[in-house]
Amino acid sequence: MLTLQPAVPQAHQVLDGLPTLRTPDPLEAQERISRLFCEHTLRPLSMRGTVKLNLRSSGGGFGVHLLDYGTTVRIDPGPLGSFYMVQLPLSGRAQLRCSAATIESTPTVASIPPIDQDFSMTWQQGTPQLIVTAPREMLATAAKSLYGARLDGPLRMAHSMNVDTPQGRSFVRAVFEYHDLINDPLSAPAPYTRHLQEETVLARWLLAAKTNADSGPADRDLPAGEARGSSLTAAFTRLLQMHSGEDLGVRDLAEALGVSIRTLQAALAADLGSTPSQLLREERLRRAHALLLAADVRTDSVAAIAQVCGFGHLGRFSQSYRQHFGFPPSQTLRGPKPA
Incomplete structure (x- = not known):
């Protein structure tokens, strides 16, 4: 389990519960990766002109992937277009080049390829990468x-992410938690559990990366003295x-x-007359209530829903x-539901 790792995992630990695609043929590697991600040209830079592809993937759309070419390669895709991607080397180095910048990617700096322009990458030998993908509209x-903002045009994102910061480490931790959730195909999580973890990964991705949405557009129409507190309260809410279902505390939120x-x-206190702990507890109770209302008494339990919502x-x-709703959770689960 990656969540038990004290540091960046080794490549063989990533998605080790899923099948591995291996091939020395660069044309087959190019075809398989194109099918999974997007059309591109793959050119091995070794003398032999071969690769040692190792690929494991949770599938298209929102997913986690392990990709290692086993040798130095140059990759020339077109614009990603329909999805975003974060690439984190587990070892070694890689370069991403686009019109805006050249990103040197290492185990502490992930790369985020542009989705609306051509780019090229060079992966050095010994650079397996943990990749997270998300559909454009989903992110x-x-x-x-997250920001309560109407974006001025498409979401735009910096082409690198420092994962050696509190926000970066939170993102990686969320990815590891999602990885462990889906790594065993024989014990698939409940759909709502998987969806909640996907939301967590996306939110932490946005908090860790620089985007055109994180400047607090909600502040624009507020007097200067009120902007910080009001926008902070909105962001906290x-x-x-x-994230209310996660095992976190006020320190993590701050x-x-x-x-x-x-x-x-x-x-x-100024905006809502409340405390972070109280608001966290109330949000967890509201989420539990919603899940209990939607639950099936034949397959779901109060204990399982309580745990999903962060109650240990x-x-x-x-x-x-x-105390909050005036009746026990078992009554909500069994129905009929109170008006």
Whole structure:
């Protein structure tokens, strides 16, 4: 499990529960990768002109992938167009070149290829990469949800991500958690569990990368003295909606927002008259209530839904739920539901 790793995992640990595609033929490698990602030209730079492809993938759309060419290669794709991609070397180095910049990618700096222009990449020998892909509309929707912003045109993103920062490490941790969720095909997670983890990865991706959505457009129409507190409160509220089911605390939330706990507490007290801990608990209760209403009593349980929503102790969850809604969670699960 990658979540148990103290540092960047080794390539053989990534998606080790899924089948591996291997080939020395660069044409076959190009065809298979084109089918998975996008059309491109692959050119081995070794004397033999061969590759040692190792590919493992959770599939198209939103996914996690392990890709290693086993030798130095040059890759020339067209614009990605319909999806975004983050590429994190597990070792070695790679270069991404586009009109805006040249990115030197290492185990602490991930590359994010542009989606609307041509680019080229050189992967040095010994550079297996952990790749995360997300459909363009899926990530844009997550940005609107996270920032409450109408984007001025398409979502734009910097072409690198420093994963050796608090936000970068949070992103990698979320990817590892998603990886461990889907790595065993014999124990597939419930659809809502998988969806919640996908949302977590997307939100942390956006928090770790520089985008044209993270400048706080909600501030634009506010007086200068009110802008910081109000936008921070709005960002905190949206962060809760995306992450309330995770095992996190107030310190994690403040870190993700780039402020101190005291600053966060002051903003919430001024704007909402509440505390971060109270708002986190209430958001978890609301999510639990929604999941219980939608649950099937034949296959779902109060304990499982409580755990998905971030409650580790069933007794305390049931007590808090009854105090908040006026009836026990088991009643919501069984129905008929209260008006």
